[in-house]
Amino acid sequence: MQQKTQAARRSPYIFLAIGFVLVFEGMVYAQGGTVSQPGAGSRRNYSLTGDLRVDDAAADASQKAAVYDVILYTRGNDVFSRQRVGNGSRYRFNNIFNGDYYLAVEFDGSEIARMPILISANSSDDIRQDLELKWKARPVGGVAGVVNAADAYNRTSEAKSLYQKASQEIAAKNFSQATQTLRAVVAADPKDFPAWSDLGMVYFLQKDLDAAENSYQGAITAKPDHVSALVSLGRVRIAKKNNEGAIEPLEAALKADPKSASANYFLGEAYLALKKGSKAVGYLNAALAIDPIGMADAHLRLGSLYNLAGYKDRAAAEYEQFIAKKPDYPERKKLEEYIQANKPKVDAPKP
Template sequence: MNYQKNNRIYRPALLLLGLLSCGFTWGTPAKDPCVEAGEAVQEITRLSSADERLEAEKKVEKLCAGGGAAHYLKGLALEAAQRKEEAVEEYRTAVKQEPKLAEAHGRLGLLLFEKGAREEASVELFEASKSKADPAYARALGDIFQAAQLYALALSQYQQALPQSGNDAKLRVGMARGYLGLGDRAKARDLLVEALRLDPASLSARLELAEIYQGDKRYQEALEQLRQAGTAHPGDRDIHFRLARLLDLMGEAKLADAQYRQAGMERASSPEDHMKKAALYQQGTAFLKAAREYQALLLKQPDAPGVREKLGDALLAAGHDGEAIAAYGEALRRKEGSSAVLYNLGTLYERKGDLDQAMRNFSEAIRLDPENGDARRRLADIHSVRGDSDAAIAQYRELVSRHGDNPLSYYKLARLYEQDRKYSEAIAAYAKAIELDKDSEVAHQGIARLYLKRKQPEEAEKHLVEVLRLDPKHAEARELLISLYVKARRYDDTVKLLKTSAELNPESANDQYRLGVIYAFRGINDGAREQYQKALALKPDHARALNALGKLYLRIGEKEKAREALAAARKADPDLLEPVELLSKLDLKKQQKKQEYRKHHAKKTKGKKVSKEHKGKSKKKKGRR
C-alpha cells in the first residue's frame, strides 16, 4: 500500500479529489424550454377541459416535444382511454425526466395503488403531496397506511382529505377503522353512525357498527344493524354467520342454527369440533374464520383454558389489532398469560405508539422467559429510540450472550456502540457480525466507516471492496474508495473504479464527466474529450463538463472551441466562476494581441514615412548641386 503515513495530501491529488467529489450544477437558464413546458402543464389535470389540454399540448410540442411534460400529457390521454398500463409507463418517464411534475407523480401513485403496488404507490403519492395538496392523494395514502396497520399515520391522511370529502361515507368508515386500530371505540362508533347517515346502504359501516355494539354488549342494537344488512344483502353468507354468532351469544340457539344453515355451515356440536375447524382455517390462512370458531367455542365454554391466546393469535394475524388486544388482555386476567402472549401484546401496543405499555409487556415477557430474544430485541430498540443507549446496549449484550450466532444482533450492538462513540467495542462487534455472515453488506460498510474515522485506510479499503463485491452499484462505498485511492495517488485504481461506475450508470452524465476528469488529470486528452462529450450528450447543459471541455481545448491550443465551450458553461451555470475567469483571460490575451499588432503596424508605417522623407531630402540636395 502507498498510503501516506502522515496527513499531508499533495496539492494535485487534492485538486483532483475536489473535482471528483463535487457533482455538477444543473443550472437554470433564463428560458429553458423544457422548464417552461413543465410550467405549462402544472395546472393540467384529468379534470381540465379539452380546450385547456389541447392548448397545453400545442405549447409543449413547440417548447420541448420529448420532455417530461409531453409524456405526462400522453399519460393523461392513455388513462382517459382506459389504457392504464401504458399510462403508468408514460407517467414513469415523465417523472424521471421532470421530477417536479407533482401531478404526474400523483397520477402514477394512484394507478399503482389501484394495481396493488402499495409500497411504490406510497413513494409517488408522498412526492406529489409535498408539492400539491390533493384529497385523492391523502385518501390513497391513508388507505395504504391503514393496510399496513399504521393507524395514526392513516388518520392524519384521512383528516387532510376530510374537508373536501364532506359527504363521503367511505372516508368515515376508513377513519373509524383507524380509531378502532388505536383502541378508541367511541370515536369509531360516532364516525360509523355518521357514515350511515350519509349512505344508509353502506354495508361496511353497518357491519363495523354491529361489531362495536356487540363488543359493548349492546346486543339488540347489534342485531338491528345485522338484520338491516341481511335484508339488503340476503345472499351474503358472512352476514348470516355474524347473525348466528350473535344469536348464540344471546342464547337464541334455534335462531342461531337457522342462520348457520343459511351461512352454508354445519354448526359444530362440540368444543372439539370448533377447535378442529379453527385449526383447519388457520392452516389455510383464513384467520378471521378461525377466530370466529374460537369465539363460538368460548360462548359455550367461557372457561376453556388457552383458547383466548389462540383467539388473540388469530385476530392478530387477521389484522384486527383492537380485538386481539382485548383477547390477550382477557387471557392475562384469567391467569392464562405466557411470554408469547406478553410479547404479542407488546408488539400491538408498539404498533399503536403506546411505547410505555409495549415496554412493560416486553419486560414481563423476558421475566417469564429470559430466552425470548424477540422481546429482548424489541425492548432494546425502544430504549434506543428513546435515547437510552446504555439500556439498549445492556439488552443487546445479554442477547448476544444467549444467542451468539445471530449476526444481526452483533450488527445492532455495533451501531449502538458507534452512536455512543465506543469505537473499539463497535469495531469488535462489527467484526463478529462479519465473522458470522461474511456477506453482511451493512456490517462491512459500518466497520469501514469506523476505520476511516480512526485513520486506518488500509483496513477500510478491505471492507469497502467487499461492499462493492456485494453491491457493485453502492455509490457511497465507491466514493469512499475513490477518495482513498486519490489521496494515496493510486490513479490506476481510481480509473478502474470510475470506468466501472460509468459502465454501470450509462445514463448518468455525472459519472461520464468524472471519468473524463481523471483522464484529463493523467493527460489522456482523447479519452477525456470523449467522456465529456458523452456527458453532454446525456445532459447538454452540464456546466462542469462544458467547463472541463473548454479547459481541455485550451490545453491543446484550440482556442475558438474553448471559447465556445466556456461560454456555454457560463450560460448553463452563471454561478460557476471558472469559465468566467478563463473567458476573461482569453479576451484579455486577444486584446493584448490586437494592441501588439497595432503597435507593430504603427512602427512599420512610421518607418516607411521616415524612409520616404529621407529619399525626398536626398533628391533636393542633388538638384542644388
C-alpha cells in the first residue's frame, strides 16, 4: 500500500444556525494529476476513509448522541455511497473510481458541509480525510443565508432510538430492515421529514421507485420547502420517465433555493426529455454558472442538443469546454475529432 495522501492544510469555519461550526482540513488533492470522470475512470481500487470527530461540549444531552450522514457524491451530484456514523467513528468508502467528487455531511436530513475531493489515476490507493465539527450556541436571531434551525428535527426519546437504529441498519446496508424501522418512525410522527427523506433514499437504493416517490412526497408534505426532498422527488420521476411530473418539484426546489445547481440541472434534463430544448438550454447554462466544474456534464447535454439541431459549431464549443474541465474523459479523442471537424475556422491574416 502506498503512503496515504496528505490533505492541503487550511481551516475555513462555516457557521450554521443549527449550531455547528465546521472545520475541514482542506481540499483533498490525491497526488495532483488530472481529473477523470467519476464512475468512468481507468481504475477502481481506491478507498477514502477518515474519522468524524465532533466537539459537543456546547451540546445538550440529547444532541450528544447525534448521528451524521457522510455522503460521497459524484460531481454530477449522484450519490456514489453514503454511511451513517456517530461521533468518534470512522467512515470508509471502498472501490472508488479515480475522478472528482464531493464529500458531504448531513445532520437530520440537512446538509451542513461539503468539500471537493479530487482523485487522480496515479494517486495512492488509500486516501485519508478526517472531518471535524463543533457544536456552537446559535446566535440570537440566527444568521442569514445559512442552514435554518427548522431543518433540525426534535424527536421523542422513543422515536430518537428508532431513528438511530435505522441509521445503524443503513450503515450496515441492511436496507430491508432499515425500511421497516423508518416506516415505524414516520407512522408515529408523519411530520418527521428527515425520516421520510431517508425512507425515500433507502427505497431508491432498493430500486423501488414508486415507494421512493411516495416517501419523498411524505417529506415534502411535512416540509414543503425541503430542497433535498424536492430535488430527489424530481430525480425519481425522471428515472420513472415521468418528466412532466418532475418539473413541479424541481421548480419548487429552485424557488426555495435559487442557487441549487442540481435543481437547475435536472430541470434541464426533464425539458430535454420533453423535447423542449429552448427551456432546457437556460436551466443547463444556469447550472453551469452556479457550479462550473460539478455540473460539467451539462456541456455534454448542450453539445448533443446543438448537434441534433444542426448547430455543430456550438456543439463543438460545448465539447471543448467540457474536455477542458474533464481532461481524462474516456471518450476525449472522439470529442476532439468532432471539435476539429466542426469548430469555426479562423482565416489566416492576409499578407
